[in-house]
Amino acid sequence: MVKTDLELSAGSSQHSYPFLSLNPVTSYIQLVTRLISHIQVGIVLLDERKRVIEINRVASQYLDLDRSRVLFRYLEQIIPYFNDEQPELDHLISFLTSSVQGQKQTEIRWNSEGKMNRLLITAISTDQLECSHQGTYFFIENITKMRSLEEQVRCNQRLATIGQIAAGAAHEIRNPLTSLRGFLQVIGGRLKEIGQKKEQGYIDIMLKEINRINHLVSEFLQLSKPGQIQVKPVNLDQVIDEILPIIQSEAILHNIHVVLDRRCKLSKVIADEELLKQVLLNICKNGIEAIDESGLLTIRIRQEQRREYFVVDIIDTGPGIPNELCDKVFEPFFTTKEKGTGLGLPICQQIMKEIGGKIRLKTSSKGTTVSVYLPGTML
Ligand SMILES: Nc1ncnc2c1ncn2[C@@H]1O[C@H](COP(=O)(O)OP(=O)(O)OP(=O)(O)O)[C@@H](O)[C@H]1O
Ligand SMILES: [Mg+2]
Structure with a gap:
């Protein structure tokens, strides 16, 4: 029988191959198997x-x-x-x-x-x-991390492009809108004086649409102006108390119950107060919009185990986000809603990046939890 190189060398000097047993080929296979397993x-x-x-x-x-x-x-x-x-x-x-x-x-x-x-x-x-x-x-x-990094790069490029367009176009759009709104208000007033209620109704609709465009332009601008925030220690409990009535009034309209679950004391975070409110309101609004019939929206405040972050979990009992859409919800303009702009979550993500926090999303057919991680303060 012809011996392999390995058998020959193992047979001639066993001591220099301590890992080889009596059957060197078997040992070699064992070694390879062990390497593969690691x-x-x-x-x-x-x-x-x-x-x-x-x-x-x-x-x-x-x-x-x-x-x-x-x-x-x-x-x-x-x-x-x-x-x-x-x-x-x-x-x-x-x-x-x-x-x-x-x-x-x-x-x-x-x-x-x-x-x-x-x-x-x-x-x-x-x-x-x-x-x-x-x-x-x-x-x-x-390759999860690699794909998510690629997506982040693509998203940043898109945001930068939107930013450039928005910064250039915003004034050009806003100025004519302001005069349009002014004249429409005057016409609306006249129509009211002469009792033309139906026509006045049209003017109201036009004014509402103008407000919508204005709102959209403001959102564009927000995406395009990173670094315009002022972070300082903020009392998270107070922020939640201030936005809770707004969330509750929206929830009542949809027959949704809102529960506040505070799991930690003295939650002081580093943030820009107004922008933080905007993030939380946007996410709660999404939660409410996701719940079809009567359901539950829970706002839970907790401190992360390592105590680096305070976390606000916004938990809804909606149908969840289909797996294939999970990666898309942070993309600008991605929306599944007839009247959505798809800018809510990208803006939240942009703000959180600037604050030094993060947003995480967990979803299943029983609902979605969006967690807002805010850097804590020692105060
Ligand atoms: N809690 C949620 N449950 C289910 N789907 C969600 C939830 N939050 C976000 N989504 C999905 O993510 C999409 C993007 O959300 P985003 O807030 O960015 O935009 P939008 O809500 O569609 O519009 P806008 O916020 O501008 O009015 C939504 O259209 C929806 O499909
Ligand atoms: Mg939204």
Whole structure:
């Protein structure tokens, strides 16, 4: 029998290969298996009959599969182990089961360890690797952070463009609007004097629309003027007390109950008070608009475990945000509402960035929680 290089060298000087046991080839395979198990990329190896020959720790973690249950089983036996609530399960199954010539890649959204990840899966057939065994290798990489950074860059570019357009156009739009509003008010007054109620109603509608345009222009300007904020220690409880009546009056109109849940004392944060109110009002408004029928809007104030931040959780019992839209809601102009501008959340995010805080979103079919993280103060 012809000995391999490894067997020969191991046999001649055992001491220089302390990891090799009596059967060096087996030990070598064990070593490789151990290396694969520590590598930070998910690896799955299928043989030509689509039986799992290896699945490393990272792949089992990403795909939420128990290695000992799936090893040496056929792919079709494993498929029932996948959680069927995964949004792109069918896509994953068809990718894993389809034949591979050379190399192919796909990207899936996959819920694991309590969060939605983006996984990049590369399939390589073993002939591509000039390997004597027939089969397919799958490499699984978690590219969630990379995609979110790319999205952030794209979003910043869009914001910068909107900013430039807004700064240039705002005055040009506002000036004629001001004279239009003035003249319409005069005409409205005259119509009232001569009792033309119907026509006066039209003027009121026109004035309302002008106010809407004005409001939109102000929002544009807000996106375009970073750095115009004044941060100082702010009493968060007081801020909430001041905006609560506004939220409640809006909620009553929609038959929604508002609950305030204070879980910490003396919540002093660093923020711009007026902008903070705007952030909280915007998010509460979204919550109220999301709840179709009577429901509950909870405003919870808590201190984060590491005590770096105070957090305001705005929890609604609405239908949640569909998974495929979660990445889009912070994009300027993304809206699913007939009368929405899609600027609410991007403005909130911009403000929070400037304050040094952050916004996090958790959603399911039972509702959405938007968490506003505010840097605390030692005062
Ligand atoms: N709490 C929520 N529940 C469900 N969907 C939400 C929630 N908050 C935001 N969304 C989704 O995100 C989209 C964007 O929200 P955003 O506040 O930026 O704009 P908008 O509410 O549509 O319009 P605007 O705030 O300008 O009136 C909404 O249209 C909605 O589809
Ligand atoms: Mg909104």
